[in-house]
Amino acid sequence: MTNSKYKLTKEDFKQINKRSLFGFQLGWNYERMQGSGYLYTILPQLRKMYGDDTPELKEMMKTHAQFFNTSNFFNTVITGIDMAIEEKEGIDAQDTVAGLKAGLMGPFAAIGDSIFGALLPTIFGALAANMAINGNPIGAIIWMVVNFGVMFFRWQQLEFAYKEGVELVTTMQHRLSALTDAATMLGVFMVGALVATMVNVEIAWAPTIAGLTIDVQNNLDMIMPRLIPALVVGAIYWLLGKEKMTSTKAIFIVLIVSIALSALGIVG
Amino acid sequence: MAIQWWQILILTLYAGYQILDELQVYTGLAQPVFAGLIAGLVMGDVTTGLIIGGSMQLTVLGVGTFGGASRIDANSGTVIATAFSVGIGMDPEQAIAAIAVPVAGLMIQMDILGRFANTFFANRIDTKIEEMDYKGIERNFLMGALSWGLSRAIPVFLALSFGGGFVNSLVSVLNNQLQWLGDGLSVAGAVMPAVGFAVLLRYLPVKKHMPYLILGFVITALLTTVFGNIQLLGDTVGSVVEDFSNGFISMPMLAIALIGFALAFREYKRTVETPNVPTENSGITSNEGEIEDDEL
Numbered sequence: 001m002t003n004s005k006y007k008l009t010k011e012d013f014k015q016i017n018k019r020s021l022f023g024f025q026l027g028w029n030y031e032r033m034q035g036s037g038y039l040y041t042i043l044p045q046l047r048k049m050y051g052d053d054t055p056e057l058k059e060m061m062k063t064h065a066q067f068f069n070t071s072n073f074f075n076t077v078i079t080g081i082d083m084a085i086e087e088k089e090g091i092d093a094q095d096t097v098a099g100l101k102a103g104l105m106g107p108f109a110a111i112g113d114s115i116f117g118a119l120l121p122t123i124f125g126a127l128a129a130n131m132a133i134n135g136n137p138i139g140a141i142i143w144m145v146v147n148f149g150v151m152f153f154r155w156q157q158l159e160f161a162y163k164e165g166v167e168l169v170t171t172m173q174h175r176l177s178a179l180t181d182a183a184t185m186l187g188v189f190m191v192g193a194l195v196a197t198m199v200n201v202e203i204a205w206a207p208t209i210a211g212l213t214i215d216v217q218n219n220l221d222m223i224m225p226r227l228i229p230a231l232v233v234g235a236i237y238w239l240l241g242k243e244k245m246t247s248t249k250a251i252f253i254v255l256i257v258s259i260a261l262s263a264l265g266i267v268g
Numbered sequence: 269m270a271i272q273w274w275q276i277l278i279l280t281l282y283a284g285y286q287i288l289d290e291l292q293v294y295t296g297l298a299q300p301v302f303a304g305l306i307a308g309l310v311m312g313d314v315t316t317g318l319i320i321g322g323s324m325q326l327t328v329l330g331v332g333t334f335g336g337a338s339r340i341d342a343n344s345g346t347v348i349a350t351a352f353s354v355g356i357g358m359d360p361e362q363a364i365a366a367i368a369v370p371v372a373g374l375m376i377q378m379d380i381l382g383r384f385a386n387t388f389f390a391n392r393i394d395t396k397i398e399e400m401d402y403k404g405i406e407r408n409f410l411m412g413a414l415s416w417g418l419s420r421a422i423p424v425f426l427a428l429s430f431g432g433g434f435v436n437s438l439v440s441v442l443n444n445q446l447q448w449l450g451d452g453l454s455v456a457g458a459v460m461p462a463v464g465f466a467v468l469l470r471y472l473p474v475k476k477h478m479p480y481l482i483l484g485f486v487i488t489a490l491l492t493t494v495f496g497n498i499q500l501l502g503d504t505v506g507s508v509v510e511d512f513s514n515g516f517i518s519m520p521m522l523a524i525a526l527i528g529f530a531l532a533f534r535e536y537k538r539t540v541e542t543p544n545v546p547t548e549n550s551g552i553t554s555n556e557g558e559i560e561d562d563e564l
Contacts, residue, residue, distance in 0.1 A: 132322030192484025259452030
């Protein structure tokens with residue numbers, strides 16, 4: 001049997017991490033998305049496990065070049081579990097590994113997107129943007145520091161996943177879903193706060209009725225300050241729920257409607 | 269003209285680099301607010317860069333690259349808008365709506381082109397696997413950096429090099445014949461972040477966390493009004509009374525975020541402490557599930 005006795009070393013983890021951190025998505029394409037990226041990150045290790053120019057290596061290279069797409073913040077968790085299995089079972093694990101990759105990429109994409117794709121950019125992006133608009137770059141620097149923390153976390157998870165193996169997914173599930181829940185809650189709270197500060201539009205329309213000028217904006221402020229921004233966001237939220245609506249289309253619709261309302265003197 | 273060749277060079281290099289940063293190492297340099305900061309530094313007006321970058325940041329707040337979907341390229345938009353805003357002297361908010369947003373929208377096509385070009389390299393990799401050419405596999409993989417980088421660098425270079433005349437006449441028209449459009453674009457620039465927030469709400473479980481959306485909004489709306497009025501008062505008093513030094517600050521957003529964090533922390537604790545309901549024997553789970561479980 002060519003199932004080698006090769007054991008992954010610290011050096012191997014370092015190499016996989018480096019390749020993942022600096023190259024994982026370079027080959028992203030419509031056909032197989034991160035497929036070639038997955039192969040690239042573990043290619044040196046595959047060569048060590050199966051040996052150069054063996055039919056097993058070719059078989060596994062083909063397996064790992066297949067369609068793959070997950071969060072690029074969690075991809076090495078899957079890699080770690082995969083490596084642990086392949087190291088033990090070699091080519092016999094081909095189907096297991098292919099199934100594992102297909103089964104895990106969806107859930108990890110979802111968690112990764114909500115925490116790293118939506119939540120962190122919301123909180124720190126909002127802070128950074130808020131300060132930036134006032135001419136202060138500190139918020140952006142804070143964000144960058146946080147991102148370096150995230151990098152450290154990404155660096156750690158490979159070895160962790162390798163040691164924990166498949167059990168990791170079941171033991172972590174409850175904690176991860178609790179974290180996602182709390183994280184999305186904070187996200188929703190922050191969006192509320194942002195709507196109240198970052199959308200700067202007011203009613204400029206001040207009709208004169210029987211010689212009396214009515215300051216519409218002032219009246220609205222007495223009902224609830226920042227009511228107009230809330231209504232605008234609510235309207236766009238509703239718009240986005242329409243079929244075939246994309247965020248890009250929404251942006252251009254808002255652009256045109258804003259110009260029209262401004263030209264009519266309703267908002268300013 | 270107003271934009272020097274070395275400024276074009278640096279901004280072009282940055283445009284090519286930022287997409288690679290975004291895809292891999294994720295330092296944050298690929299965020300619009302940094303695009304604004306860097307473009308501002310290069311152009312010699314950091315404040316304008318930060319205003320444009322900050323607004324574009326908010327516009328794309330909820331627009332992520334989920335599942336490989338293309339999104340509007342706010343970074344290239346920010347770079348080009350900042351360069352022209354500083355170089356030609358255009359109102360930043362007008363530059364957001366008149367340059368940054370349309371450019372960001374057009375750049376979606378370049379993103380698609382870049383991803384498409386990589387399919388070619390992916391197929392070459394398949395051939396190299398058959399040939400057991402390991403170096404070839406890696407080379408064709410790393411070539412992807414070219415499709416990504418050039419898909420951003422080329423348009424930014426072309427726009428900065430040849431767009432000056434166009435933007436120049438655009439600015440003069442917006443400030444004269446089409447004043448209404450110029451004003452409208454400023455308003456649109458200020459409204460843009462609303463789209464980012466709405467997209468984000470579509471993505472987050474907003475119905476489940478509705479009370480917190482209201483809390484976040486109301487706390488902030490009230491405080492921002494109070495802080496804003498105190499500042500206004502300070503400015504007014506300061507302009508009348510000479511000895512009065514106006515030390516009133518604007519509302520610190522971090523404080524609001526900490527309130528939210530406290531609430532989220534509580535939520536996390538509560539969820540973790542709830543025992544994990546075993547789903548294996550879910551066949552008998554009914555409204556009185558716990559009691560039936562005890563009988564087992």
